[in-house]
Amino acid sequence: MFLGPGGETLFYKRRVEGLDALFAFQPDTGKIEVHAQIASSTEQLRAWPTHSGQIVVCSGWPRSQNGLRFRFYDGARISALLEKQASRLNEMLTDVPALGDFKLERSALPVQVFEAVKGERVVLPGFSPHSVEPGVQLPALYEIDGTSASYRLVPLPFLKPTTLPGALVEEPGGERRWLTVGDSNHLFVLDGRSHELVGDVIWPIEQQALARVAFHPVRPEAWISALSSVFVYDRERLTLIGEIHVEEELRWHRGERVLGFVGAVSFSQDGSRALVARPLSGDLLEIDVVTRKRVGRIPVVIDPLELCTAPGVGRVYMQSLRNGNVSWFPYR
Numbered sequence: 001m002f003l004g005p006g007g008e009t010l011f012y013k014r015r016v017e018g019l020d021a022l023f024a025f026q027p028d029t030g031k032i033e034v035h036a037q038i039a040s041s042t043e044q045l046r047a048w049p050t051h052s053g054q055i056v057v058c059s060g061w062p063r064s065q066n067g068l069r070f071r072f073y074d075g076a077r078i079s080a081l082l083e084k085q086a087s088r089l090n091e092m093l094t095d096v097p098a099l100g101d102f103k104l105e106r107s108a109l110p111v112q113v114f115e116a117v118k119g120e121r122v123v124l125p126g127f128s129p130h131s132v133e134p135g136v137q138l139p140a141l142y143e144i145d146g147t148s149a150s151y152r153l154v155p156l157p158f159l160k161p162t163t164l165p166g167a168l169v170e171e172p173g174g175e176r177r178w179l180t181v182g183d184s185n186h187l188f189v190l191d192g193r194s195h196e197l198v199g200d201v202i203w204p205i206e207q208q209a210l211a212r213v214a215f216h217p218v219r220p221e222a223w224i225s226a227l228s229s230v231f232v233y234d235r236e237r238l239t240l241i242g243e244i245h246v247e248e249e250l251r252w253h254r255g256e257r258v259l260g261f262v263g264a265v266s267f268s269q270d271g272s273r274a275l276v277a278r279p280l281s282g283d284l285l286e287i288d289v290v291t292r293k294r295v296g297r298i299p300v301v302i303d304p305l306e307l308c309t310a311p312g313v314g315r316v317y318m319q320s321l322r323n324g325n326v327s328w329f330p331y332r
Contacts, residue, residue, distance in 0.1 A: 069100035102146025
């Protein structure tokens with residue numbers, strides 16, 4: 001779940017009738033709320049925003065036999081269509097640039113894709129179709145470089161072939177990217193340009209889970225939500241500087257008794273507060289960023305998993321774990 005260019009359009013994914021589908025909507029148009037479907041797939045679908053305002057969509061993520069293929073939607077165009085022709089959005093999105101056939105050596109970007117990325121370097125995780133062993137796809141990065149007008153695959157040799165690449169989160173300033181992997185207690189920090197491994201972050205094995213990373217907007221901190229805690233790291237030194245216990249009640253999960261599990265982390269507009277989603281508790285915890293102490297609890301009507309702060313309109317969007325429904329509340 002993420003905001004498009006301008007911050008007025010929310011993009012989110014949910015499963016509908018067996019399909020992974022990407023939706024967009026604008027809650028402040030003054031019209032009946034329309035959740036317009038942009039793309040859908042019988043396979044797993046992923047979507048990412050770019051700094052240049054594109055929405056990159058990939059079906060079949062994280063692997064397909066011939067490699068991943070990406071489509072580039074203009075976020076500003078989607079926002080304009082939602083305001084005037086929301087019911088026809090999908091049929092109006094024609095001539096969408098696409099990019100596939102990634103190789104280990106650099107290839108020239110098609111003109112349409114080069115114009116879409118506008119000089120930006122877009123890097124997305126997945127599996128490479130190229131390998132030394134037949135039938136084995138290896139973890140890799142798909143690099144789309146608008147500065148050199150080229151694209152290529154970048155292998156990740158430090159990962160085992162069975163490791164599932166997760167999210168690739170760019171630090172403020174773009175100097176490094178943090179790569180999460182499957183259900184783990186380990187993530188990897190990569191150089192923002194060469195993609196070489198420059199460090200890693202490990203937390204206790206008993207907190208192994210699908211980790212989420214949020215960078216504080218002002219402080220040089222990375223907040224990693226794991227199974228039942230949020231771990232705060234100094235992102236310059238990659239050292240642990242704090243642990244916030246979020247779920248302290250034992251619950252059943254996947255046939256085992258666990259301390260719940262934590263969803264996304266988001267920050268207030270001034271960065272003084274952090275919100276932590278607790279889907280099994282049906283609430284958000286409000287944390288003081290400096291003291292890392294709980295200062296409030298916000299009960300909500302859904303089981304919140306994903307969070308997205310919209311500072312321009314002073315609200316936080318939430319998405320439900322079970323059915324993917326989206327709601328919001330005012331927060332600054």
